[in-house]
Amino acid sequence: MHPFAYRRAQDADAASALAGAAGSDVIAGGTDLLQLMKDDVRRPNRLIDITGLPWTRIESGPAGLRLGALARMSDVADASAVRDNYPVISEALLASASPQVRNMATIGGNLMQRTRCVYFRDVATACNKRAPGSGCSALDGENRLHAVLGGSADCVATHASDLAVALVALDAMVLLRGASGERRVPLDAFHLLPGDTPERETVLQPGELIVAVEVPAAPHARRSHYLKIRDRASFEFALASAAVALEVEGGVIRQSRIALGGVATKPWRARAAEALLAGRPPVPATFVAAADEALAGARPLQQNGFKIELAKRTVVRALHTAAQGA
Amino acid sequence: MAALDWTRRTFLRLSSLTGGWIAAGGLFAPPVSGEPAPPPADAETVAVTLRVNGTARPLTLDPRTSLLDALREHLGLTGTKKGCDMGACGACTVHLDGRRVVSCLTLAAMADGRAITTIEGLAQGGRLHxxxxxxxxxxxxxxxxxxxxxxxxxxxxxxxxxxxxxxxxxxxxxxxxxxxxxxxxxxxxxxxxxxxxxxxxxx
Structure with a gap:
């Protein structure tokens, strides 16, 4: 591991100033960053520990939910306000990582985690995201786990977060804080498509930190569900996942939300599929039509064509489960 | 009888000397022998106090030191095991402020002052947990x-x-x-x- 100096940020201003300096990386739970540092993918000269900042609260009220960026995944998953009113968030968290990792990892860190693409994490290989301009080893390499949505000629790495898929389905906002003050960004606009700059993954500016995630209250949020399909039953990243939410009134769908994970280069909101559900009854034929629409733009690589059908069935089953729910 | 006084570590050391007790594709770290090398003189160090199983243990460490390595290499508490060293296997699980974590992905510097329980701290008064x-x-x-x-x-x-x-x-x-x-x-x-x-x- 590359040597670094360790600094504890005493307050938010100090954290921003330290984090904005070249060669600095920010650490909270550390569960992803330390893996990247052990693999030499990240080689910070200075590590800024922000766990002393007061951003751990989980607050719920009539307007919605506010998750402090430093709240631990396990605490958010177990919070009754989250379980009862935003089940898709709790379910996505409990489907993530392992109990030990969930006790360590934070909400902000989860949104900032890097892709699990094996080439990104292997410094001996070409990767445009890690070393811009070096090429993409996955395009003609081992790409069974890669994206069928949102890829480019430079990068097809999936975004690995389950939580972000649930949050983007519920129209979450991210509260950011930097040297020039605070700003709010829709989570859907926080992560960037790879395009020809896959090394740029979010809209975070140097020195900017995630303070909190805000989720608006909504009837559909109470009838929401996360379904994750993986190569093994637990402690594994998604091959395909779906976060869905439904508001059904008078036998027809009034509001719906659909987002996909494991198949796209960023947490993938399927707005056209949602539009297709509006005003229709919550029956299998409707769900199949929505799933087809959600994957309409999918482009398979050599080894991951199975993900298209798998993702469709994941959407259908998730919608079916949500429709059965209270 | 001398054999009964053998510790598990003695057994492992002897086993490793007698050759290849475990060569499972690099999964396991080799048994520790001797004291860890001190950090180079020009490297930055951090002073931490690890509260392990109720005892305060002050240490001066390279900032890169994981809690796992601090326990095993610096405090001789080798009950906590190193498997993958990447958070995937759980062999290094300890309790930090009462919650289970993987010590391989925890920096010792970030565990400063916090309560750590290892497998050595579970038994009470000679009775197994x-x-x-x-x-x-x-x-x-x-x-x-x-x-x-x-x-x-x-x-x-x-x-x-x-x-x-x-x-x-x-x-x-x-x-x-x-x-x-x-x-x-x-x-x-x-x-x-x-x-x-x-x-x-x-x-």
Missing amino acids: PMQAAFVAHDGMQCGYCTPGQIMSAVALVREGRATSEAAIREFMSGNICRCGAYPNIVDAITSVAPLSGSSEAR
């Missing part, structure tokens, strides 16, 4: 390398109130891999400590 006794009674191990992590995770799982069914136990033990496949007996051991119907007792 009930979970340790249950692993023995139910033969919840084969080679034993993952066992300290399994037990630390199992103790936490019961405290978290997750021992509600066999399926729940399996799900909430998924952060601990057993290469020998002792899972059925591990589940039996946990079930025996936390009867599935007694979730309040399980806490």
Whole structure:
């Protein structure tokens, strides 16, 4: 591991100033960053520990939910306000990582985690995201786990977060804080498509930190569900996942939300599929039509064509489960 | 009888000397021998106090030192095992402020002043913790390398109130891999400590 100096940020201003300096990386739970540092993918000269900042609260009220960026995944998953009113968030968290990792990892860190693409994490290989301009080893390499949505000629790495898929389905906002003050960004606009700059993954500016995630209250949020399909039953990243939410009134769908994970280069909101559900009854034929629409733009690589059908069935089953729910 | 005084470490050292006790594809770190090398003179160090099993242990460390390496290499607490060193196997599970974490992905500097419990801290007054006794009674191990992590995770799982069914136990033990496949007996051991119907007792 590359040597670094360790600094504890005493307050938010100090954290921003330290984090904005070249060669600095920010650490909270550390569960992803330390893996990247052990693999030499990240080689910070200075590590800024922000766990002393007061951003751990989980607050719920009539307007919605506010998750402090430093709240631990396990605490958010177990919070009754989250379980009862935003089940898709709790379910996505409990489907993530392992109990030990969930006790360590934070909400902000989860949104900032890097892709699990094996080439990104292997410094001996070409990767445009890690070393811009070096090429993409996955395009003609081992790409069974890669994206069928949102890829480019430079990068097809999936975004690995389950939580972000649930949050983007519920129209979450991210509260950011930097040297020039605070700003709010829709989570859907926080992560960037790879395009020809896959090394740029979010809209975070140097020195900017995630303070909190805000989720608006909504009837559909109470009838929401996360379904994750993986190569093994637990402690594994998604091959395909779906976060869905439904508001059904008078036998027809009034509001719906659909987002996909494991198949796209960023947490993938399927707005056209949602539009297709509006005003229709919550029956299998409707769900199949929505799933087809959600994957309409999918482009398979050599080894991951199975993900298209798998993702469709994941959407259908998730919608079916949500429709059965209270 | 001298053989009875042998520690597990003595056995491992001798085994490694006599050749290839475990050569499983680099999965396990080799046994420690001797004192760890001090950090280079020009490297930055951090002063930390690890509160391990109720005892304050001041250390001066390279900032890169994981909690796992601090425990094993600097404090000689080798009950906590190094498996993958990447958070995937759970062999290094300890309790930090009462919660189970993987010590390989925890910087020792970030554990400064916090309460750490390792497998060495579970037994009280020479009596095994009930979970340790249950692993023995139910033969919840084969080679034993993952066992300290399994037990630390199992103790936490019961405290978290997750021992509600066999399926729940399996799900909430998924952060601990057993290469020998002792899972059925591990589940039996946990079930025996936390009867599935007694979730309040399980806490």
